[in-house]
Amino acid sequence: MSVIDVHRSHSLDKEHARAAAETLAKDLSQQFDVHYQWDGDELKFKRSGVKGYLHIQQADLHVHLELGMMLRPFKSKIEKEIHSQLDQILSA
Numbered sequence: 001m002s003v004i005d006v007h008r009s010h011s012l013d014k015e016h017a018r019a020a021a022e023t024l025a026k027d028l029s030q031q032f033d034v035h036y037q038w039d040g041d042e043l044k045f046k047r048s049g050v051k052g053y054l055h056i057q058q059a060d061l062h063v064h065l066e067l068g069m070m071l072r073p074f075k076s077k078i079e080k081e082i083h084s085q086l087d088q089i090l091s092a
Contacts, residue, residue: 002072004052004065004079008086014041017056020089024054024063027085032078061086 010017021043025036034047043054045065052065063082067075 002067002075006063006082008061010090021054021056023089024085
């Protein structure tokens, strides 16, 4: 199993951090056919071969994805997209 683990500092209030997480989830959902749902302050991701979460903390967003064997070759592309989206939504 291959793991993507990204922490990103932010200075957003809870409402804006949640909106940023929702934006990231929508983008990942469209690009990689990942399903997501909220569970409190945690956004859970799931699809065949992928599971993980995005946890919102006061000054940190933590994205953790576990990729199965079939998606392992796409790890760098998925991780690059997560970083790119976080750069965009947290600087807005």
